[in-house]
Amino acid sequence: MRAGVVFNPVKLSRDELAPQVETAQPLEWSEPVWFETDPDDGGEAAVRAALDAEIDLLIVAGGDGTVRIAADLITGTTVPLAIIPAGTGNLLARNLGIDVTSLRTAMRTAFEGEEREIDLGELELESSDGTRSRHAFAVMVGFGLDAEMIEATDEELKKKVGWLAYVDAAGRVIASLDKVRVQVRMDSRRTVRQTVNTMVIGNCGTVTNGIVLLPDAAIDDGLLDIALIRPRGARGWLQVAGYITRNNLLVTKLLRRRGHLGKQRTGAALGYGQAKETVARLLEPRAVQVDGDVVGDAVALRATIREDALVVRVPKKRAGRGPAV
Known part of the structure; x- marks a missing residue:
């Protein structure tokens, strides 16, 4: 099992995210693969690259725009989406009850949370x-x-x-x-x-x-x-x-x-x-x-x-x- 992490470096850096991923992910999982978003496309290329890497979980750390693009592209696949809120509104995260104040808690939800189908x-x-x-x-x-x-x-x-x-x-x-x-x-x-x-x-x-x-x-x-x-x-x-x-x-x-x-x-x-x-x-x-x-x-x-x-x-x-x- 392996996670793909798409992150907006303006919101959260890899150095901030990596220790949280290491702590939260199960020991039997492989090292995650990392993809940095590009402001020119809102993160679309990064999400596509992550899905092409045949990951088992897509973790998106960014604002509502990055999350929206990821949600659109991941539909039709069997890969679940995990959200690490890193924007101003964090609207989808709020509506799902994901902790928008704690990076550690949000990352634990990414790996240990339940899966829910939404519209x-x-x-x-x-x-x-x-x-x-x-x-x-x-x-x-x-x-x-x-x-x-x-x-x-x-x-x-x-x-x-x-x-x-x-x-x-x-x-x-x-x-x-x-x-x-x-x-x-x-x-x-x-x-x-x-x-x-x-x-x-x-x-x-x-x-x-x-x-x-x-x-x-x-x-x-x-x-x-x-x-x-x-x-x-x-x-x-x-x-x-x-x-x-x-x-x-x-x-x-x-x-x-x-x-x-x-x-x-x-x-x-x-x-x-x-x-x-x-x-x-x-x-x-x-x-x-x-x-x-x-x-x-x-x-x-x-x-x-x-x-x-x-x-x-x-x-x-x-x-x-x-x-x-």
């Missing part, structure tokens, strides 16, 4: 000139506040204060966020026309710093969860904030985990839905983010779900439980 989303975008592009996603995609916030985030500030840089960016863009007319169809249901600030499509529901945005989302339910944020003025934004605050109360999380709460209710400022396929067409182009990376502007998008597409290593105590409270 993977697929997004097709159409730009204003008709060009189309495809992007896999493990967590969330969308346009509006999340995409504009990511674009406005100061990278130097993010290096210093981490996720708090997103709060700073959100405060700067929320007042100037433009509404857009959008046509949305979920599965074979009728097309809905609305004016929104933000649309989020998620494979799972927890975002930066453990905040629950899509409370009904489950990473292995074969469904996408959709949120349409459509506040009217300051009062509408207060309603949105109220929804999110209630969903993040400890008692709410515990009741939902134990199955005592029904589906999230839709209100005037925030609408929810679930579907296997979601198609949206915008009257004007908007920037779109995929798992925390802005990938370009689009006038139309189509999101689908690939059920049980990916096998990941998760902590034994949280296997099948979803994200940590």
Whole structure:
């Protein structure tokens, strides 16, 4: 048995990772093979090289972008994916209950954790000139506040204060966020026309710093969860904030985990839905983010779900439980 380690040297060096791998991997395993990511391709070449090496476990140490690329490329193989969180958001790791604060614990999960099958989303975008592009996603995609916030985030500030840089960016863009007319169809249901600030499509529901945005989302339910944020003025934004605050109360999380709460209710400022396929067409182009990376502007998008597409290593105590409270 042998592991392949794909690592982003900007996030974690081989010197930092090697002692943890040596300590955590079983004695009977062979020496791991190492692959450094290239910023020009986001780590795609490194992941492909690791899979070509006929490994038995792919360990990815990096941010959400590197993890997303690895998740896309590893589907269709029998190799499980282990995540060593090394980014700002570490969104997929959070939703799987992987420790984002301890390199040692995350590495032990890589070798000793249980295997869990999860879904993977697929997004097709159409730009204003008709060009189309495809992007896999493990967590969330969308346009509006999340995409504009990511674009406005100061990278130097993010290096210093981490996720708090997103709060700073959100405060700067929320007042100037433009509404857009959008046509949305979920599965074979009728097309809905609305004016929104933000649309989020998620494979799972927890975002930066453990905040629950899509409370009904489950990473292995074969469904996408959709949120349409459509506040009217300051009062509408207060309603949105109220929804999110209630969903993040400890008692709410515990009741939902134990199955005592029904589906999230839709209100005037925030609408929810679930579907296997979601198609949206915008009257004007908007920037779109995929798992925390802005990938370009689009006038139309189509999101689908690939059920049980990916096998990941998760902590034994949280296997099948979803994200940590």
